[in-house]
Amino acid sequence: MLKSKEYTSTSLSQLGEFGLIDHLTQHIKLTQKSTIKGVGDDAAVLEVKDQQMVLTTDLLIEGVHFDLSYMPLKHLGYKAVMVNLSDVYAMNAQASQLTISIAVSNRFPLEAIEELYAGIYLAANTYGVDVVGGDTTSSTSGLLLSITAVGHAVAEDIVYRSGAKPTDLLVVTGDLGAAYMGLQILEREKEVFKVNPQNQPDLDPYAYLIERQLKPEARKDVIELFKKMEIVPTSMIDVSDGLSSEIMHLCKASKVGAKLYEEKIPLDPAMINVCEEFKLDSTTITLSGGEDYELLFTLDQKDYDAIKGNPNFTVIGHMTEEKEGAHLITRANQQIKLEDRGWNSF
Numbered sequence: 071m072l073k074s075k076e077y078t079s080t081s082l083s084q085l086g087e088f089g090l091i092d093h094l095t096q097h098i099k100l101t102q103k104s105t106i107k108g109v110g111d112d113a114a115v116l117e118v119k120d121q122q123m124v125l126t127t128d129l130l131i132e133g134v135h136f137d138l139s140y141m142p143l144k145h146l147g148y149k150a151v152m153v154n155l156s157d158v159y160a161m162n163a164q165a166s167q168l169t170i171s172i173a174v175s176n177r178f179p180l181e182a183i184e185e186l187y188a189g190i191y192l193a194a195n196t197y198g199v200d201v202v203g204g205d206t207t208s209s210t211s212g213l214l215l216s217i218t219a220v221g222h223a224v225a226e227d228i229v230y231r232s233g234a235k236p237t238d239l240l241v242v243t244g245d246l247g248a249a250y251m252g253l254q255i256l257e258r259e260k261e262v263f264k265v266n267p268q269n270q271p272d273l274d275p276y277a278y279l280i281e282r283q284l285k286p287e288a289r290k291d292v293i294e295l296f297k298k299m300e301i302v303p304t305s306m307i308d309v310s311d312g313l314s315s316e317i318m319h320l321c322k323a324s325k326v327g328a329k330l331y332e333e334k335i336p337l338d339p340a341m342i343n344v345c346e347e348f349k350l351d352s353t354t355i356t357l358s359g360g361e362d363y364e365l366l367f368t369l370d371q372k373d374y375d376a377i378k379g380n381p382n383f384t385v386i387g388h389m390t391e392e393k394e395g396a397h398l399i400t401r402a403n404q405q406i407k408l409e410d411r412g413w414n415s416f
C-alpha cells in the first residue's frame with residue numbers, strides 16, 4: 071500500500087492568508103515580460119505589445135466565502151464576477167474578459183447551475199465584459215467557483231499599491247461596513263429560521279445592507295471618472311478584506327505610514343443603526359469587516375481640487391513617513407496603532 075507523505079506541521083491558521091501567499095511567492099522568478107510588481111497587487115500585470123494586460127483570479131468556496139441558505143445562486147454568480155472586476159479596477163484598468171470555472175456536487179440540478187450563470191451573465195453584460203472560457207467539473211464538497219478576469223490599460227494608467235508618497239491624501243469611494251452588517255443580519259435570520267421557520271421578518275430597514283452583501287457593485291464608474299478628471303491615483307487597492315488591512319497593504323508596498331481619521335470614515339445611516347442594534351462599534355466594523363468592494367487610493371495633493379465636493383470620494387486621511395507607522399486618530403483625538411484585523415479565510 072502507498073503510504074502518504076507525512077508533513078511537519080506549520081499550521082495555515084498561524085500563517086494566515088497573507089503569510090501563506092508570501093511563502094508561496096517568495097521564489098517566483100519571472101522569465102516573460104510580466105512585471106514583478108504585479109505579485110502582491112490586486113492583479114498581475116503583463117506586457118502585451120504596447121498595452122499592459124491585467125490578470126486576476128479569485129476562488130469562492132461554499133461554506134468559506136458564501137452560504138447558500140441565504141445567498142441566492144443568481145446573486146452568487148453576480149457577486150463572484152464583481153469580486154474579480156473590482157481587482158481589475160483596483161489597478162485602474164478596464165476589464166474585458168472572464169473565464170468561469172466551477173466544481174459542483176450532484177446536490178445541484180441543472181436549473182440551479184443555470185441560475186448561477188444567469189447572475190454571471192447579468193454581471194458580464196452590465197459591465198461590458200465577455201465570458202470567453204472556463205471549466206466545469208464535479209465536486210465532493212458542494213460548490214466551488216473560480217473566476218479569472220482580464221483587463222487592459224496603457225502603462226502610464228496602471229496603478230500599483232506601491233506608488234504612495236508620504237504627503238499623499240488617503241481617499242475612499244462610497245461607504246464602508248454595510249456589506250458586513252448585511253451579513254450579520256442574514257446570519258441572524260438564518261438562526262431565527264432554524265428555531266421558527268414561520269417567522270416573517272421585516273427586512274425592509276436592512277435592504278441597503280443586505281444588497282451590499284448579496285449584490286455588490288464594482289467601481290467601474292470610478293475608473294471612468296479618473297479618466298474624465300484626468301487624474302491617476304498614486305496607489306490603489308480595493309476594499310475586500312477590511313479598511314485596516316488594505317491601508318496596511320498600501321503602507322507596506324509603498325514604504326510609507328498613514329493617518330486615518332475615524333470621524334472621516336464614510337458610513338451609511340442604516341449601517342450606523344444596525345451597529346447600534348448589534349452593539350458593535352461601527353469603526354471596528356469598517357476596519358475589519360470587508361466585502362465593501364470600494365476603492366481605496368492615495369492622491370497627490372495637487373489633484374485634490376479634482377475630487378473636492380464629489381460625493382463619490384471621501385478623504386479619510388493622509389500618508390506619512392514610513393517611520394511614523396500607520397495609525398487611527400479617534401474622535402477623541404487618541405492615536406491608535408492600526409493592526410491588520412481584516413478578513414482572513416484561514
Ligand code: TPP
Pocket residue numbers: 128129133134135136137153157253310311359360361413415
Ligand atoms: N462567510 C460567509 C458564509 N459569507 C461571507 N460573505 C463571509 C464569510 C465574509 N467574507 C467572504 S469573502 C470575504 C469576506 C469578508 C473577503 C474577501 O474575500 P477574498 O476571496 O479574500 O477576496 P480577495 O482579498 O482575494 O480579493
